[in-house]
Amino acid sequence: MRVRCNECGTEGEFQLAVWRCSCGGAWEPVGLPEFDPSNIFAQDFSIWRYGRMLGLDIDRPLKRMGVGWTPLVPIEFLGQKIHLKLEYLSPSGSFKDRGVNAMVNQLVHMRANLLVEDSSGNAGASLAAHSARFGIKSIIFVPAYASPSKLAQISIYGVDVVPIEGPRSAAEKAAQAIVGKDSVYASHAHNPAYLAGQMTAAWELWEQLDRHVPDWVISPVAQGGQFLGLWFGFKHLQDAGLVDRIPRMVAVQPARIAPLFNAWHQGLEEVKPIDASGPTVAEGVAISQPVRGKRLLQVIKDTNGMVLAIDEDAILMAQQDIARHGYYIEPTSALVIAAIKNLAEHFKPSDIVVVPLTGNGLKGKPKYDYGSKD
Numbered sequence: 459m460r461v462r463c464n465e466c467g468t469e470g471e472f473q474l475a476v477w478r479c480s481c482g483g484a485w486e487p488v489g490l491p492e493f494d495p496s497n498i499f500a501q502d503f504s505i506w507r508y509g510r511m512l513g514l515d516i517d518r519p520l521k522r523m524g525v526g527w528t529p530l531v532p533i534e535f536l537g538q539k540i541h542l543k544l545e546y547l548s549p550s551g552s553f554k555d556r557g558v559n560a561m562v563n564q565l566v567h568m569r570a571n572l573l574v575e576d577s578s579g580n581a582g583a584s585l586a587a588h589s590a591r592f593g594i595k596s597i598i599f600v601p602a603y604a605s606p607s608k609l610a611q612i613s614i615y616g617v618d619v620v621p622i623e624g625p626r627s628a629a630e631k632a633a634q635a636i637v638g639k640d641s642v643y644a645s646h647a648h649n650p651a652y653l654a655g656q657m658t659a660a661w662e663l664w665e666q667l668d669r670h671v672p673d674w675v676i677s678p679v680a681q682g683g684q685f686l687g688l689w690f691g692f693k694h695l696q697d698a699g700l701v702d703r704i705p706r707m708v709a710v711q712p713a714r715i716a717p718l719f720n721a722w723h724q725g726l727e728e729v730k731p732i733d734a735s736g737p738t739v740a741e742g743v744a745i746s747q748p749v750r751g752k753r754l755l756q757v758i759k760d761t762n763g764m765v766l767a768i769d770e771d772a773i774l775m776a777q778q779d780i781a782r783h784g785y786y787i788e789p790t791s792a793l794v795i796a797a798i799k800n801l802a803e804h805f806k807p808s809d810i811v812v813v814p815l816t817g818n819g820l821k822g823k824p825k826y827d828y829g830s831k832d
């Protein structure tokens with residue numbers, strides 16, 4: 459698989475042992491085949507529908523998991539028509555499966571036999587589920603404070619779970635410390651195949667909207683895997699001449715820990731690490747600094763996008779509001795529902811507004827999570 463570093467421009471073939479660029483930047487997928495609708499596997503209702511366009515070394519999955527082709531449901535919400543993309547209806551209950559499924563297939567194809575990841579929740583659960591399905595060993599480092607319901611989910615798949623005391627970043631360091639010759643870093647924040655898998659949501663939207671792209675896409679952002687994957691996917695459609703524009707991309711963060719919001723509103727070109735001003739119920743996005751911060755800021759700028767920061771009360775209220783329409787999602791996922799209220803004045807009645815719902819409410823009640831500085 460061909461990869462490129464957005465920080466320094468280094469390009470090459472992805473190797474198991476080289477999980478990031480020597481400059482510290484994360485790899486992005488490059489040199490993908492042009493998006494050609496005649497290359498869609500029309501009878502495949504998973505991310506592998508687009509297997510020939512993913513830029514991976516395989517175009518069919520090694521094992522079937524059932525990830526992708528999630529429903530797109532139009533509803534009326536606060537007088538605005540919005541389209542809910544039900545990403546939480548996935549085997550492990552979150553959108554993470556889309557990227558993890560592509561990543562695990564690529565890594566196993568490259569003969570990885572021990573995967574290492576750090577996660578406090580959905581990414582760990584997704585990797586653990588895939589490890590079970592693929593019969594491959596994984597070690598997942600989790601912050602000792604992670605919510606018991608999420609730890610229970612990660613554990614039941616039979617992977618090794620290692621709790622690490624201290625902030626979220628301590629688990630990240632512990633994982634990176636054992637990555638080496640025999641173990642491969644299967645990181646949702648760094649892995650380029652993960653990003654490739656997330657592109658498929660954009661292509662599904664294009665098909666589900668009768669070969670149109672939305673006017674707006676609103677996404678909760680921590681590392682920004684979904685946000686960037688969607689953008690890469692839309693850009694790929696544009697490069698192929700299939701659409702003439704890319705949606706306005708809106709990133710949403712909890713006000714208590716909003717590094718991207720801060721950087722954007724300070725006009726910075728990079729996202730600096732910040733301390734949380736307090737705990738947030740949006741535990742899935744409580745990180746102090748994204749790995750791909752520069753790229754996130756560039757996408758927001760290029761798409762005439764926005765970054766919103768949402769207060770705790772509004773997040774919980776939004777979770778309840780959307781439940782009253784029949785959709786039970788976790789608080790992190792409700793960030794985007796809260797954002798709809800703030801964006802009402804910007805929407806035109808004819809606008810197609812897409813709101814991915816990222817995590818299942820059945821994941822359980824969040825434990826407060828303080829972000830970490832490093």
Ligand SMILES: [Zn+2]
Binds near residue numbers: 480483
């Ligand atoms: Zn680099």
